[in-house]
Amino acid sequence: MTNISRRDLLKSSAVTAAGATAGFATIASASPSHGHDHKHGHKSSKRVVIVGGGIGGATAAQYLKKMDSDIEVTLIEANQNYHTCFMSNEVIGGVRPIDSIEFNYDKLAEKGVKVIFDSVTDIDPEAQTVTTAGGKKVPYDRAIVSPGIDFKYDDIEGYSKEVSDTSIPHAWKAGPQTALLLKQLQEMKDGGTFVIVTPPNPFRCPPGPYERASLVAAYFKKHKPNSKIVILDPKEKFSKFGLFMDGWKRHYGYGTDKSIITWIGKDKGGAVSKVDVATKTVTAEAGDFKADVLNIIPPQQAGPIAFDTGLVGDLDWCSVDHKTFESTIHKNIHVIGDASIASPMPKSGYSANSQAKVCAAAIASSLNGVPMPDPSWVNTCYSIIAPQDGVSVAMVYAYKDGKIIKVKGSGGLTGAYNKEDRKREELYAHSWFNNITADIFG
Ligand SMILES: Cc1cc2nc3c(=O)[nH]c(=O)nc-3n(C[C@H](O)[C@H](O)[C@H](O)COP(=O)(O)OP(=O)(O)OC[C@H]3O[C@@H](n4cnc5c(N)ncnc54)[C@H](O)[C@@H]3O)c2cc1C
Structure with a gap:
């Protein structure tokens, strides 16, 4: 029996930062046992149940199958179609149709993933079973939970799920609320006020x-030039602050009394x-703001099933072992994506995609009795400030002393404005979208 070397596994799995989709041998074929229990002469059990078929869950399903086709992968997802949040701001800005961000699970099923459309109501960490609203009980050897986020509606008096579905959308899960916000805008x-409340x-x-503010400002500039946007923010600063401020000055008159954005x-x-x-009026510390169109993005926490299963402990998010994404509370349950605590990685789709590959490699390694190498991750977040003006922030992450750390000098932020560079960044953003959605759902 030859043991797979660390270098080979690194090459063979998608644990590398780039998460390359091609060119790796399967972990199973490199494993000592090929999934067979030699002592008893029959196949050992390799059942993985994935809760949530969003970015993290669907990626994990694909990569488990790629790494070891013997693993029985069951994906349980509440909805038959998935709308990506990425590029949903372009839908809201009126520059892309909503069906361009809609995906389904046909390709995953073709690749041997068992897809069940149902809602998970319970995970029993002792019996190792997942229960659904439809009455199914699915046993697992390892579970992956990627339920995304839930909203703390109560933190804003008067707001609720019902209000968000009918009149004041958050549109922070893409789908019907994305369409509602677009329609309202x-x-x-012309001359109306769009208020965005940020978390x-x-x-x-x-x-x-x-x-979102940028792309709606671009829409107003072209179609409703007397309209204004007010962003109410509980933070002192935000991601890509300098790049947005500079872009808002160049495109939307920011800092002048003619500014579209405040x-x-x-x-x-x-x-x-x-x-x-x-009346669509919000009360901030600065006073009352009446909106014509109001978008409240409430404070957030891990998806409900993470709370119901006790995966959050005393926190709002799930604490995990950073090497494997296994819960620090329940053995054999792994949590990835927005619901996990993976700081310094941001809660992004690219992070969820990268974490899913690491988690799949950890599970495939463990089910095949081969060691898991030290992982690494990658993230890039693109933002479009105006047509042909894209910016990004990128970072590679490594595993050190039990933690995810930023690799010094690996990433960076878009530099000072340069027309050609910014046009190219917008192209990169769109090509990233095409590539990552093919990686996840294709
Ligand atoms: C406006 C906007 C723009 C964004 N732009 C970008 C971007 O440009 N780049 C980027 O990287 N990220 C972007 N993101 C972030 C990205 O969408 C999320 O980080 C990503 O979706 C997280 O993946 P996830 O798997 O954790 O959750 P999700 O993708 O939300 O998936 C969770 C899935 O679990 C299912 N589910 C939950 N509970 C259950 C249950 N009990 N039973 C069955 N199914 C269940 C849900 O139906 C859902 O399909 C953006 C987000 C927003 C809101």
Whole structure:
């Protein structure tokens, strides 16, 4: 029996930072046992159940199958279609149709993933079973939980899930609320005010609210030039702060009395505590703001199933072993994506995709009795400030002393404005979208 070397496993799995989709041998074929229990002469059990078929869950399903086709992978997802949040701001800005961000699970099923459309209501860490609303009980050897986020509606008096679905969308899970916000903006009179209430840290997609403001500003500039955007923010600063400020000055008159965008941060009283739904008026420390179209993005926490399963402990998010993403609370349950605590990685789709590959490699290694090498991860977050003006922040992460760390000098932020570079960054953003969605759902 030859043991797989660390270098070979690194090459063979998707643990490398780039997470390359091609060119790796399977972990199973490199493993000493090929999944067979030699002592008893029959196949040992390799059942993985994945809860949530979003970015993290669907990636993990694909990569487990790529790494070891003998693993029985069951993906349980509440909805038949998935809308990516990435590029949903372009939908809201009216520059891309909503069906361009819609994906399904046909390709995963073709690749041997068993896809069940149902809601998971319980995970029993002792019996190692997952229960669904439809009455199924699915046993697992390892579970992966990637449920995304939930909202703390109660933190803003007057706000609720029902209000978000019907009149004041958060549109922070893409789908019907994305379409609702688009419709409201298109129906808004010229001269109206669009108010965005942003959440405190940590939250899904740190640059997202500011990209949303930018793309709606681009829409107003072209179609409703007398309209204004007010961003109410409980934070002093935000992701890519300097790049957004510079872009807003160049495109939207930021800092002048003609500015389309007004940003009210923590120091100026941007924290919001209350909403009057009927008049779409929010109460911030700075005073009351009446909106024609109102977008409240509430404070966030891990998806409900993480709470129901006791994966959060006393926190709002799930603490995990950074090498394997196994929960520090429940053995054999791994949590990836936005629901996990993976700081310094941001809560982004690219992070979830990268974590899913590391987690899949950890599980495939463990089920095949081969050691897991030290992983690394990658993230890039693109934002479009205006048509042909894209920016990004990128970073490679390594594993050191039990923690995820930033690799010094590996990443960076878009530099000072240069027309050609910014045009290219917008192209990169769109090609990243095509590539990552093919990696996840293709
Ligand atoms: C406006 C916006 C723009 C963004 N732009 C970018 C970007 O440019 N780049 C980037 O990298 N990231 C971006 N993101 C962030 C990205 O969308 C998230 O970080 C990513 O979706 C996280 O993946 P996840 O697997 O943790 O959760 P999700 O993708 O939300 O997946 C969770 C899935 O689990 C399912 N689920 C939950 N509970 C259950 C249950 N009990 N039973 C069955 N199914 C369940 C849900 O239906 C869902 O499909 C953006 C986000 C927003 C809001």
